[in-house]
Amino acid sequence: MVFNLNSSNVATRENRIGSITGYIGTLSDLAEQSGCGTLKGCSRCFSQSSTCLSSCALGQLSAIRDVAIIHHGPAGCSVASAGAYYLDKVMAKKRGVTNNTVYVGTDMNEKDTIFGSTDALRRIILEVNKRYSPKAIFVTSSCATGIIGEDIDSVVDDVRDEIDVPIVAVHCEGFKSRIWATGFDISDHAVLSSIVQPPK
Ligand code: SF4
Numbered sequence: 001m002v003f004n005l006n007s008s009n010v011a012t013r014e015n016r017i018g019s020i021t022g023y024i025g026t027l028s029d030l031a032e033q034s035g036c037g038t039l040k041g042c043s044r045c046f047s048q049s050s051t052c053l054s055s056c057a058l059g060q061l062s063a064i065r066d067v068a069i070i071h072h073g074p075a076g077c078s079v080a081s082a083g084a085y086y087l088d089k090v091m092a093k094k095r096g097v098t099n100n101t102v103y104v105g106t107d108m109n110e111k112d113t114i115f116g117s118t119d120a121l122r123r124i125i126l127e128v129n130k131r132y133s134p135k136a137i138f139v140t141s142s143c144a145t146g147i148i149g150e151d152i153d154s155v156v157d158d159v160r161d162e163i164d165v166p167i168v169a170v171h172c173e174g175f176k177s178r179i180w181a182t183g184f185d186i187s188d189h190a191v192l193s194s195i196v197q198p199p200k
Helices: 013-017 027-036 053-062 077-094 110-115 118-132 143-148 152-162 182-194
Strands: 068-071 102-105 137-140 167-170
Touching: 013 182, 053 068, 053 077, 053 137, 053 167, 053 182, 068 077, 068 118, 077 102, 102 118, 110 143, 118 137, 118 152, 137 152, 152 167, 167 182
Parallel strands: 068 102, 068 137, 137 167
Antiparallel strands: none
């Protein structure tokens, strides 16, 4: 499955390139089927204690200098920001640069996870833009917003005229894929579809 840069969604690694998280069989069969692209091995239907693909996506995006990440979800999901913040600062210092990227959680409560909170999201986007003047804004989903079908694409489209930097919705619900590296695809997709221009 190819990337569609006109859509804010990106297919999971399971669907796009047939990645698997479990396999029962012989090594020779594994090698042969991997080679010809016919591998099917989704025998493991449950996993835990792995990382969340949101963390991969948002950690990668936050390493871009001077942008804003608005993580639309409960505070528990935004706890990944602590690790991303630390890593970004350390890496920036090692490279002799400054990274003023901000990572803001929308702190959805119980009521928000039932009725949605797109109005609050809209206000938060405008406030973050005013307060931090980022060079780009990534508005990201979480499991909670994915489950209730929060329409972050419409919110982003709605505020686009009021924001003079690239802004894009990033669909990184943690439940989307059992392969957390899908999060890296999602962050790359967001950058390609919102910031990178086609070659002239
Ligand atoms: S996005 Fe989902 S999997 Fe990730 S931290 Fe939040 S609830 Fe957990």
